[in-house]
C-alpha cells in the first residue's frame with residue numbers, strides 16, 4: 001500500500017464559527033458536562049473543541065423533585081428542571097477556576113422565563129472573562145405568555161433573540177427547540193433576529209409510564225428525550241435548518257460515534273455537541289476526538305471542515 005501524504009496522516013480537524021476557532025468540532029453539550037471544571041480529572045479538557053456549561057439563570061435554581069432521569073430504549077428522559085448555581089456564582093466560583101486552564105473554549109448556556117431574565121443573566125456573564133460565546137436555550141416556557149416556549153413561537157423567538165443580541169457582548173448561538181412544526185422557519189427567525197450561529201436540537205418532549213403502578217416514571221410527568229433514539233430526527237432537522245440559514249449550524253442529538261459526527265457535518269453542521277453519550281461514558285467526548293482523527297486517516301480526509309454540507313444528492 002502506498003504511503004499516505006502527510007496531511008492524510010495528520011488531518012486538520014479544526015473548524016471555526018462566529019469568529020471562534022476550535023481545534024476540532026467536538027463540543028460537550030449543556031447539562032451533561034457540569035460546569036466543565038468537574039470533568040477536569042476525567043477528560044483532558046484542552047483536547048476538546050470546547051464545552052458548554054450547564055444552563056445558567058439570573059438566580060440559582062433547585063430544579064425538579066426526583067425521579068428526574070429514566071433510561072429508555074436507546075435514549076434517556078430527563079426533567080432536571082434547569083437546576084443551576086446562578087450566573088453570579090458561575091462567574092465568581094467556576095469561571096475563576098476555568099480561567100486558570102489554558103487552551104479551552106467555554107460556552108455559557110443561558111435561559112430565562114422572561115426576556116428580562118435572559119437580559120439580566122447575559123449582563124452578569126458579560127462581567128466575567130474567559131467565555132467564548134453564549135448559547136441561548138430557548139426551550140423554556142415564557143411565564144408572561146401563558147407558558148408558551150420561546151422557541152416554539154416565531155414572534156417570541158424573535159423577541160428573545162433580539163433582546164439577547166442587544167445585551168450580549170459576545171457571539172450568540174441560539175439553541176433551537178425541536179418541538180416545532182418548521183425548524184427551518186425557526187432557524188431563519190433566529191438568524192434575522194441577530195444570531196451568529198444556531199445549535200440544534202434540544203430534547204424532544206416525551207414521557208414514560210410504569211404500567212404496574214400506573215404512575216409516570218418522572219415526577220414532572222413529561223421530560224426531554226435525548227440519546228441515540230433521537231439521532232435520525234435530529235439529523236434531518238440539522239439538514240433542514242442548515243439549508244434555511246447562512247450562519248453556521250452546530251448539530252447535536254444522539255451522537256455517540258465518529259461516524260455520527262461525520263453524518264451531521266455532511267448534513268451541514270460546522271461543529272457538533274455531545275450530550276447523553278457522556279452519561280454512559282464520561283470520557284466519550286475525548287474518545288470521539290481520537291476516533292474522528294482515525295476516521296479521517298482511514299478515509300484520507302486531510303481537512304475535516306471540507307465535509308461540511310457535503311451530502312451527495314444526485
Ligand SMILES: Cc1cc2nc3c(=O)[nH]c(=O)nc-3n(C[C@H](O)[C@H](O)[C@H](O)COP(=O)(O)O)c2cc1C
Pocket residue numbers: 029030031032054055056076078080082109137175201202203225226227228230252253254255273274275276277
Ligand atoms: C440531563 C440533561 C440536562 C440537560 N440540560 C440542558 C441545559 O441546561 N440547557 C440546554 O440547553 N440543554 C440541556 N440539555 C440538552 C442537551 O444539551 C442536548 O441538547 C440534548 O441532550 C441532545 O443531545 P444528546 O442526544 O447528545 O444528549 C440537557 C440534556 C440532558 C440529558
